[in-house]
Amino acid sequence: MLIYLFVYLIFQINNSTxxxxxxxxxxxxNLQASIEGKEILKGxxxxxxxxxxxxxxxxxGSGKSTLASVLAGRERYEVTGGxxxxxxxxxxxxxxxxxxxxxxxxxxxxxxxxxxxxxxxxMKAAVNEHRKYNxxxxxxxxxxxxxxxxxxxxxxxxxxxxSRSVNEGFSGGExxxxxxxxMAMLDPKLAILDETDSGLDIDALRIVANGVNKLKTPENxxxxxxxxxxxxxxxxxxxxxxxxxxxxxxxxxxxLALELEEKGYDWLKSM
Amino acid sequence: xxxxxxxxxxxxxxxxLELLQxxxxxxxxxxxxxxxxxxxxxxxxxxxxxxxxxTNLKSAFEQDYETYFAPKTVNFQPVDIxxxxxxxxxxxxxxxxxxxxxxxxxxxxxxxxxxxxxxxxSRKYPELVRQYYNKYADNxxxxxxxxxTAFAQDGVFIYFPKNAALEKPIQIINLLINSEDTFIQYRxxxxxxxxxxxxxxxxxxxxxxxxxxxxxxxxxxxxxLANVELVRMQNEHNRAxxxxxxxxxxxxxxxxxxxxxxxxxxxxxxxxxxRLEGEHCENHTYGLSLTDKKQHIDNYTFIDHxxxxxxxxxLFKSVIDEQSVGVFNGRILVRxxxxxxxxxxxxxxxxxxxxxxxxxxxQLEIYADDVKCTHGATVGQLNEExxxxxxxxxxxxxxxxxxxxxxxxxxxLQKLNLEILRERVAxxxxxxxxxxxxxxxxxxxxx
Numbered sequence: 001m002l003i004y005l006f007v008y009l010i011f012q013i014n015n016s017t018x019x020x021x022x023x024x025x026x027x028x029x030n031l032q033a034s035i036e037g038k039e040i041l042k043g044x045x046x047x048x049x050x051x052x053x054x055x056x057x058x059x060x061g062s063g064k065s066t067l068a069s070v071l072a073g074r075e076r077y078e079v080t081g082g083x084x085x086x087x088x089x090x091x092x093x094x095x096x097x098x099x100x101x102x103x104x105x106x107x108x109x110x111x112x113x114x115x116x117x118x119x120x121x122x123m124k125a126a127v128n129e130h131r132k133y134n135x136x137x138x139x140x141x142x143x144x145x146x147x148x149x150x151x152x153x154x155x156x157x158x159x160x161x162x163s164r165s166v167n168e169g170f171s172g173g174e175x176x177x178x179x180x181x182x183m184a185m186l187d188p189k190l191a192i193l194d195e196t197d198s199g200l201d202i203d204a205l206r207i208v209a210n211g212v213n214k215l216k217t218p219e220n221x222x223x224x225x226x227x228x229x230x231x232x233x234x235x236x237x238x239x240x241x242x243x244x245x246x247x248x249x250x251x252x253x254x255x256l257a258l259e260l261e262e263k264g265y266d267w268l269k270s271m
Numbered sequence: 272x273x274x275x276x277x278x279x280x281x282x283x284x285x286x287x288l289e290l291l292q293x294x295x296x297x298x299x300x301x302x303x304x305x306x307x308x309x310x311x312x313x314x315x316x317x318x319x320x321x322x323x324x325x326t327n328l329k330s331a332f333e334q335d336y337e338t339y340f341a342p343k344t345v346n347f348q349p350v351d352i353x354x355x356x357x358x359x360x361x362x363x364x365x366x367x368x369x370x371x372x373x374x375x376x377x378x379x380x381x382x383x384x385x386x387x388x389x390x391x392x393s394r395k396y397p398e399l400v401r402q403y404y405n406k407y408a409d410n411x412x413x414x415x416x417x418x419x420t421a422f423a424q425d426g427v428f429i430y431f432p433k434n435a436a437l438e439k440p441i442q443i444i445n446l447l448i449n450s451e452d453t454f455i456q457y458r459x460x461x462x463x464x465x466x467x468x469x470x471x472x473x474x475x476x477x478x479x480x481x482x483x484x485x486x487x488x489x490x491x492x493x494x495x496l497a498n499v500e501l502v503r504m505q506n507e508h509n510r511a512x513x514x515x516x517x518x519x520x521x522x523x524x525x526x527x528x529x530x531x532x533x534x535x536x537x538x539x540x541x542x543x544x545x546r547l548e549g550e551h552c553e554n555h556t557y558g559l560s561l562t563d564k565k566q567h568i569d570n571y572t573f574i575d576h577x578x579x580x581x582x583x584x585x586l587f588k589s590v591i592d593e594q595s596v597g598v599f600n601g602r603i604l605v606r607x608x609x610x611x612x613x614x615x616x617x618x619x620x621x622x623x624x625x626x627x628x629x630x631x632x633x634q635l636e637i638y639a640d641d642v643k644c645t646h647g648a649t650v651g652q653l654n655e656e657x658x659x660x661x662x663x664x665x666x667x668x669x670x671x672x673x674x675x676x677x678x679x680x681x682x683x684l685q686k687l688n689l690e691i692l693r694e695r696v697a698x699x700x701x702x703x704x705x706x707x708x709x710x711x712x713x714x715x716x717x718x
Contacts, residue, residue, distance in 0.1 A: 072663050100665035112660040116678025125674060126664040133665070165678070182664060 022049040031082035042246035058243035068194040072106040101133035103189030107179040114166040151184035155211035173204035180211040197231035209234030229261035277314035290340040296393035306420035313414035336454035342371035362442035370457035392428035407518035419488040423458035431467035440470035448478040459489035495522040516542040523549025533560035547581040558587040562595035569598035576609040591627040602634040616646040
């Protein structure tokens with residue numbers, strides 16, 4: 001609780017000093033999306049400024065993961081209306097890889113296993129694509145390994161996992177930590193954490209949350225998508241939004257998360 | 272079925288018998304007459320022959336080819352125009368040109384290990400060669416093998432005496448070059464005596480655009496406790512037809528690691544026959560084929576567990592693109608006495624286009640009651656979810672596909688025990704998957 005208060009205080013200070021003059025990082029305007037003809041997002045509006053942490057909560061099936069997928073560029077979803085501006089660019093026109101290189105990162109709810117592709121080769125390819133995009137030379141083998149080691153320590157990943165295939169045979173906790181490790185390697189401007197807390201025990205949750213907090217700077221932003229308030233004990237949001245039936249039905253400060261934990265969602269559904 | 276094709280080869284045999292017999296060892300010639308009789312009955316297998324069900328060899332053999340029965344003199348050094356795409360590999364290199372041993376006829380000899388021309392070896396060491404020659408090839412049941420035995424003149428002979436070991440691999444480079452469409456038959460005999468340690472790398476290449484039909488039979492006798500690593504790399508152009516039949520016989524406690532990597536080839540049929548005759552043998556047979564255009568690659572394996580306590584393990588993978596066809600037929604026979612056998616077989620295939628086709632057929636016949644045998648076959652596509660995952664990390668679509676393809680074939684390459692070769696082969700496979708190996712360096716054929 002003490003830590004919680006401490007983090008809370010720091011954020012209050014941060015907020016009061018920074019939020020006024022920060023530029024808008026992501027603007028979502030009346031976003032509508034459907035899958036196989038079924039409308040899931042029915043007009044989402046959201047404005048995320050640089051340095052902010054936004055939590056998106058809501059019951060199952062409300063559209064949280066759809067929103068994350070649409071932002072990351074998953075082709076299964078069809079955007080039927082609205083727009084998304086990321087750092088002044090039309091995000092919806094960009095391919096998933098362009099979005100990543102431009103600074104968007106999504107931590108997957110279900111990280112994918114890729115047999116035969118080692119974590120090292122996977123990350124080397126990704127990091128060098130990002131560097132190329134930013135006009136930088138590829139890293140040398142030793143520079144890259146040094147970077148890997150540093151970032152692995154950040155999320156307490158066993159270095160042995162580097163030579164293993166991506167996520168293959170990883171436990172649930174290892175997979176989620178591997179997501180945050182990738183986030184650390186790619187240093188995104190905007191990270192979308194899609195149910196990163198699901199299936200984690202309390203220790204794994206703390207490690208993952210600590211990793212995220214260490215990566216937080218006054219410039220980068222985070223969208224935390226979660227069912228539960230638990231993760232928000234560690235990653236303190238500036239704003240909490242409730243997504244229900246494809247729309248944001250309530251937005252407030254971080255105290256909303258606690259209220260939701262206590263009362264559930266039913267009291268909001270009639271709004 | 273059309274007997275004319277078979278008659279064509281029987282007539283060719285009758286008309287050229289004198290040439291074939293000329294200078295060949297008596298036991299080689301003796302084997303011919305029996306083999307041609309067998310061929311007369313069997314003929315070139317058509318699709319009614321169960322094990323050739325998915326590959327039509329008749330049409331390949333129907334065409335007329337130039338054949339010749341003595342080494343042709345060429346006005347160039349094959350070594351000069353051929354640039355090995357596994358360059359600077361530290362090996363003992365030997366060459367065959369259109370099935371005939373090329374270069375100095377004198378057999379190599381290092382600490383009693385002999386290698387070089389098969390024809391020369393059968394003349395110089397008739398007692399040794401006679402002991403093994405034609406003892407394993409299945410002339411009675413396979414028409415293509417019988418045809419080879421009837422016509423065989425040259426090829427490569429390797430002999431490792433008891434306890435002999437060679438640090439470096441022996442690399443056999445088979446080159447095909449002619450202006451006319453050509454029919455080529457050659458014969459290899461490898462003998463690895465007790466406790467020998469050997470590595471053999473075979474590379475098949477075409478150097479001119481003519482059509483080639485190669486029929487190669489390799490007999491391999493593996494003595495007790497011997498340890499043999501055998502790697503075959505096939506890289507021939509789209510008009511090449513290649514039938515390769517291996518007959519491997521293992522004595523007790525021997526270990527054989529065999530790899531067949533088909534990077535390129537028009538119509539390829541590999542027959543890999545392994546007979547485990549002594550107890551506590553271990554056999555690993557791996558295969559990888561990468562096909563596109565109208566290529567057709569057929570891998571047939573037959574692992575025969577004759578005695579108890581042996582272990583066999585098969586892993587074959589193929590990546591099939593465009594209109595190409597892949598075939599895998601894995602037969603495992605566990606005979607009644609072969610208790611405590613462990614036999615494993617796995618075949619995974621990746622189809623990259625709607626027109627690509629794969630036929631896979633595990634065939635286990637088990638007559639013993641205390642054995643452990645498994646088999647599995649999959650035919651699938653690239654994982655879209657994994658592609659999206661990689662793209663969401665900034666990796667471009669093409670590169671993401673490459674990573675996944677390479678990941679798919681990776682475990683076969685990992686089984687190569689020669690580290691230096693593993694890297695080179697991985698590099699070649701990578702190039703092949705990227706479409707950069709459509710032509711070999713130093714060759715002007717547009718495959």
